[in-house]
Amino acid sequence: MKKIPEPAIHHLLKTLADGAVFAKRAPDKQAPPYIIFQRIDREQWAHINGQSKKAQALFQIDCYAEGYYSSKGLAGRAEALLVAITSKTEITHDEIDLDGGETQSTVTLAGISLQNDVDLLDETDEPVLDRVSQTYLVTFYQ
Amino acid sequence: MIASSAKVSSGSWPRQKAIKLKFKAKLTGFDGLSETLRELPTRVENKVLQKSVTAAARSVRKEFQNAAPRDEEGQSPASELYGRGYRNIRVQRLKRTEKGQKGARITTGNAFWLYFYELGTRYQPARPWFLPTFQRLQKAILSELAKRIGEGIEKESKK
Numbered sequence: 495m496k497k498i499p500e501p502a503i504h505h506l507l508k509t510l511a512d513g514a515v516f517a518k519r520a521p522d523k524q525a526p527p528y529i530i531f532q533r534i535d536r537e538q539w540a541h542i543n544g545q546s547k548k549a550q551a552l553f554q555i556d557c558y559a560e561g562y563y564s565s566k567g568l569a570g571r572a573e574a575l576l577v578a579i580t581s582k583t584e585i586t587h588d589e590i591d592l593d594g595g596e597t598q599s600t601v602t603l604a605g606i607s608l609q610n611d612v613d614l615l616d617e618t619d620e621p622v623l624d625r626v627s628q629t630y631l632v633t634f635y636q
Numbered sequence: 637m638i639a640s641s642a643k644v645s646s647g648s649w650p651r652q653k654a655i656k657l658k659f660k661a662k663l664t665g666f667d668g669l670s671e672t673l674r675e676l677p678t679r680v681e682n683k684v685l686q687k688s689v690t691a692a693a694r695s696v697r698k699e700f701q702n703a704a705p706r707d708e709e710g711q712s713p714a715s716e717l718y719g720r721g722y723r724n725i726r727v728q729r730l731k732r733t734e735k736g737q738k739g740a741r742i743t744t745g746n747a748f749w750l751y752f753y754e755l756g757t758r759y760q761p762a763r764p765w766f767l768p769t770f771q772r773l774q775k776a777i778l779s780e781l782a783k784r785i786g787e788g789i790e791k792e793s794k795k
Contacts (some may be wrong), residue, residue: 518756518761519756519758519759519760519761520758520759522759530758532756532762534762534763534764535764535768539681554756554762555757556756556758558758608655612757614759616757618752618757618758618759618760619758619759624757625758627755
């Protein structure tokens with residue numbers, strides 16, 4: 495089975511915001527601060543001998559907090575954690591297998607770089623939250 | 637060589653600045669025409685560039701409208717108030733640009749919910765539609781721009 499980088503990103507970010515890291519969306523009434531991550535694109539290459547083992551994915555990582563500088567601080571810590579991956583790095587994470595049991599799995603990342611970030615305000619619910627939306631390019635072995 | 641630029645933005649919503657995707661492009665291969673453009677009065681040169689940039693953006697407006705998310709079953713209250721999202725997608729000429737640059741904006745107008753689709757919210761995953769469309773059409777925009785500039789210069793030089 496091909497490896498996907500999502501669990502590795504989740505695992506890396508879990509050390510922030512007291513572990514309040516969610517894929518795609520936050521639970522209702524989740525207290526800030528928290529992080530939402532999701533893959534928004536993926537690219538892979540084919541060689542003459544078949545598909546490359548390396549692939550790249552774009553991740554959107556949103557850091558939500560009450561207050562502009564709190565969200566900036568959280569985003570800064572996320573960035574420091576992620577861009578520190580500059581070479582082949584194995585990330586071991588917990589995984590739920592098909593039988594519902596927990597196993598350990600390893601994803602190998604080749605590098606993470608920040609592509610852009612933008613300050614936003616999320617007014618969809620109370621309290622209004624400051625949000626820093628970052629896009630990262632993640633290179634990984636699949 | 638002719639340099640031009642275009643700005644593309646995905647609209648705005650209350651208390652929220654528009655997200656701007658800017659791209660600058662250098663078009664080459666206009667050796668003869670570039671000289672002709674320089675010989676034209678600045679007013680005419682500006683007119684040719686502005687018309688070309690706006691026309692290039694207009695040429696892909698339909699693609700953005702087709703790519704915009706839409707609810708086939710009904711309309712949300714916001715959509716009833718401001719009109720269907722894809723109908724809000726328009727091209728505007730940028731009036732304030734740096735010297736020597738001309739620009740056009742593809743805007744989502746009042747359809748602020750298209751912005752939620754693009755970037756997501758805390759309760760809604762991002763479903764980007766604007767940026768992928770823009771990336772897909774970048775080459776088409778540039779070739780349309782080159783074509784329009786060439787036609788514009790020829791037309792003005794014959795006057």
